[in-house]
Amino acid sequence: MTQFRTHVRVGLGAAVLSLAAFRAAPDDFVAHLIQQLTRYYAAIYPEKSYLHLDKEVYAAGETIWYKAYLVEGQSHQPDTMSRVLYVDLINFNRQVVAQQVLRLQRGTSPGDFLLPDTLQQGIYTLRAYTKWMRNAGPEFFFTRPVTVWSGTGAAANKRAAHRAATPQKGTHVQFFPEGGYLIAGLESTVGFKATDTYGHGTPVSGQIQDEQGNMVAIIKSHHLGMGRFQLTPAAGKRYTAQLRLSSGQSVVYPLPEAQPAGFTMRVLPLADGYKVIIQRRMPPGTPAERVTVVAQVRGQVAYAGQATINDQEAFAAFIPKNKFVGGVAHFTLFDGAQVARCERLAFVDSDPGLRLQVRPDKATYGPREKVTVHITASTPAGQPAAGQFSLAVNNAALVPADSGGTDIRTHLLLTSDLRGQVEQPGYYFRAAGSAAVAQALDDLLLTQGWRRFVWKQVLEGQLGERPYPLEQSISLSGRVVNSKVPVSAAAVTLFRFNPTQTLSATSTDASGRFAFAQFSGLDTARVVLQVKPTKGLRNPVIQPDQPWEGIGPEALLLAPLTTLPPMAAPYLASSRRNQAMERQYRLDARTIVLRNVTVQGKKVALTDPRRALYTRADAVVNTKDIPAASTYTNALLLLQGRVAGLTIAASLPSLDARSATLYWNPAATTGASGVATVTFYTSDEGGPFRLTLQGISLAGIAGCGSSSFQVVARQ
Template identity: 25%
Template sequence: MKRLYAFLLAGLIPGLGAYAQKVDSVLAKLGEEFTQERAYLHFDKSVYAPGETIWFKAYLEAGILPSDISKNFYVDWIDASGNVLYHTATPIIDASAKGQFDIPASFKGQLIHVRAYTTWMQNFDSAFLFNKDLRVLQLSAKKPEAVTVKAEIKFLPEGGDLLNGVNGKVAFKATDQWGKPVAVKGSVRNSKGEKLDSLITKHDGMGFFNIDAKAGETYTAYWTDEQKQAHTTQLPAVKQTGATLKLSGFGNRKNFLVERTAEAPDELKTLYVVASMQQQLVYRARVDLSESVAIGGGIPTDNFPSGVMLVTLFTANWVPVAERACFINNQNYSFAPTLDVVGDTRRRAKNFIDIDVPDTVGANLSLAVIDGGVGTDTSDNIVSHLLLTSELKGPVYNPAAYFKNGSDSLKQQLDLVMLTNGWRKIDWESLMADKWPQLKYRRDSSYMSFLGKVYGTTPSQIREAGFINIIFKAKDSTQSMVFLPLASNGTFSQPDMIFFDTVKVYYQFNKKRDLAERAAVTFSTGLLPAPGTVANIPLFANWLLHDTTGLGRSRFFAAEQARLAKLLKETTLEGVTVKAKAKRPIDLLDDRYTSGLFKGGDAYQFDVGNDVVAQSSYSVFQYLQGRVAGLQISNATGGGSQASATWRGSTPTFYLDEMPTDAQQLQNISMSDVAYIKVFRPPFFGSFGGGSGGAIVVYTKKGGDVKAEPGKGLDSRLLPGYTPYKQFYSPNYSTTVSDEPDLRSTLYWNPYILTDPKNHHFTVEFYNNDISKKLTVVLEGVNKDGKFVHLVQTVE
């Protein structure tokens, strides 16, 4: 992966020696070969009922840019006991993925834990996988019994240690058994009982005090929690010798103070300060403490990206002795699309949303519209998660609050978070000894692969067979065929396949067809299987004790939906009348010719057989020229040159009768043989390469022949693929009239809104339900430069 930072390294001093070069090379290799991905999931809402669908959009970052490491994304949907209810596997397109999970109507739990990851992410600490709890409302659930809150406190000296004779800052964090903040107060005393400082929380259970530590002395905190329970907690032991690192400043530089004990070996009299962000070197300096016990300096940060910076203090022998994390907020992490909502909250009224991204780079967005009374999770969002919480160990309470503005008070509160939470510590000792992380999983070099192996044969039989013929047949009868060479060990493969749900795989050996009777053949896709159970899930169950206005509104929706479901179950079909207008001719054409992923969808449709203009066109490309906004076509009339097409900087995938083809073959088709054309907007998820350029699908006229059943008489196996996508239901009340009550709490969900400099305006429309009088619109996303957007608007 390319280096992500091109900043001037301040403080570089010539002649630092081989060890300094070693640190540089270690960070360079760590950043290039062991870049860690971070994932964030945007959900349509945060509270659900049994039987509802959870819709999600995943965003992936690596360093400061959208990740190009992985091709496949996984989500485990887990109950409170750690049982995996469902395992989602989806392709990653433009550093993002989409999907959904249908909560079983019989589900009795009150929360679903979501764990999301890529294969590459599983090489590293599992604490940095995406984890989130979603509330599931149970109308018949008993109110949980009151649980006694158990408070605990942790003390964390700045830099790492309390040192003899060195005045140090000690941060603390008080939480309950679920990781939520607890307010405490008390005092810090020495072994004689003398009070040294007060102990009182400053923000969300966190605070700090200063102490002049002495070797051989012990220090104890006496404190009471919110329940007036008294506690005593001993502070960490004091070290006789050592060095510490302190940071301060919230402007365009971070000031550091390096201080050692009065008694110190020679290796603590020359020290090195190294700062890194996303495993990339951003600062290095040498500190001379041979004549004094303390010295300060500054790290210029005004050109740095926003995010967590790790500052490490090394001895003269380049052994780490102190470390401090801080947050750099240069307000350079966001971009600003406009979100214009023309809302109408009357019953089943039409609403419009205009999105414009006036930028020089493309953007990848997701949009949710929900009932305004249901409430959304405002504690975390794409900005706070990918910049902050995904970099820290342990829960951060209400992280989004630290990005409301750039005030000094918020910066001070955020610094308390950095003092009291774990971070991605670099194992310097191992790396300096050339002991690198053991990678169990390789980077995804392709999408799902079709992998197989033949057992029970000799090498000579494999050579005689030569190839294996494969026919894939999906549930909707779509089919494709490949001929794969057999390796000497009986293996065969086809990379970069994309199919959903399951396919039936028919196979036959090319030159030795009777071999199938004696050989065993196995197939796989290379996708990670679903884990049965997941241990050590951080469930914050105490929130089930509380209800809010948002939960009350969600409970109302859940109750109404349950009542309607029961009514429909007990009512005969004559009791429910649905009136719908007749389908348009183009929709009937779509039903006749399309199947699987090609049916319906976000596409331009052309009834070529009934279009007189088509008969005068030289080719498919000339016919489409100028008819599809954003689709650029060259050499449409041929003239000895091959036609080509681009859409948003990428080449569309071409299909002929739903089989992959190329531009030349489409260009040579006579328009008199074409019945129907569909042009899918990017991204088209049925394409092998991810479909970032959309797809052009050409259907030839059907004759009266009946095709033979593919694969009939051949051996076959059933093979699972990617999790199938569901289409979000959004009724169009301008063409459909229904007597059935509309009680949707999610009124609109669009996980893929893609823009580029030439196509930066996007308009959506949707209809209100029967009861919502206030709507909440949430837009999130990332652009090609790795900047984020999180916008929320309310319509009343």
């Protein structure tokens, strides 16, 4: 291992900084730490889920189309261990109003929620998780807000907001000393974050004062209410933040109390690496001790170094960025007793993501014209990438772009490894390279730290209980009781009526439990469970396991939607027009309205013409002889006026009103060549259309791509 030989001595208070301090040579503790961390991640097998939606806002009565992605938490490769994903729609009263259970194939699955046309307007929460993820807790579920407009008026929504969970009102300001603690006599960077009632960042400014009212620092928030300042606390003194809010109100917040002894750790992000600076302050006479610094991303150790430290010197190490995989890095300081004393997060921007190109074959189209889109996926090194993707085509004039920038890349690399909800995560990616953005991202990691484990438990091999299994198939389980007593060896029969009729049987175990697996259908299944009474089992009761509807901190605390933005009026008008046409021309209540589909098949030749019902057609219509035949949305419309004696009496649709979501494809894939082609047709609606592609390669590299085209409507 490399020993740092460069010596730099600069003034740092009364301390001396030495870059030669940390020696990257493992001893028994370092080897044990790496071994236990590897063992921990292998045992807990972390998973990450993500949902790509066809758009950002919906109207009551519309369908939320989405594609679910599940990846292994360390490598981000598509997960093949869990094959069942649960997706919940949670309302602003923190109730699960709809749930889907998806069968995953290669870590992905399409899904949809049909929103009732009576659904109350508001901001809902979508969450996605596996049963295995419940072992780690709801904090690790994927969640995102979904706005639903109905235009039913503000009064009902105000009443709903009143019934919803009421948060603590006002502005909240939190302070986070870098590394964990303020230590008397040692300079520290202190991060702060100001949020409103619903967790949105809000600007603040002011100063830090000591007990005598002396100003010791000036503070001012930057991006989304976050910022930092330097402070060297004096022993025995208390400090307060005298702040002015955006409303003009003045407030006072106490700072964390400084500890008389301990460590500080500063991590300075540089262009090509990170400088880690360690200081110690202990009671007089405390001998020097050997400390360890470990840096890791998702359990993959990038650096482990050790040094002997005392109170007179501040020690430092430089760690190159190329040692890390991309994502959130955790820097941890262990003292001489091998106890974790400080921790700091930093973002490693070494993962530029997949290069995705989405190219329509033309820049401008007419109504009902065929659109061909060429997709190209390549690695950061320019090599073709095989992967799984989803493509949404939206009317840019009706559907706002995601102002928060939430996409699969921001989620996997950033938000999935941070505590709580991250506001506008795309800001930190879309303007990468900017000094202001880099500072804002570092402020975020100063104030929103998170990790999946406690070091003490990892080092001691305490892996915790995991009562929820890795599900390999959709199952139906429960238990059988008789007078509230579990019944063992009871014969349970399951009758399944759709999509096919089947009969299955099993027996309960010693605790009265049973399970039926291998539900391979992609539609709603109607089943009947039965236990026949026997001698000694006169009144058996079947208790099926109910869907889990627990609501934890992952359910977002969202502001009530009491007024609609100006863009809602044209969106709702378009949605009502489209829904009315779908209802008018729907054949029956059981009809499923499809978007764009491709039907492939081959003509079956009749070997014996005598067995045909009709041997000669009265009229033949060949679509290749009809100009723009592919633009007709109904075969009867195409026949109108082209067959002598044929009159079409039914009322047929004359308008294709698809607009907000013109096209949704959850199954775009690229093979070894890294290319794919999709086709669809424009509707009668004109305007600018935005194409958004998201997905992940088989190697675990996420990416996003976008493009646009124009549709010129008929005059």
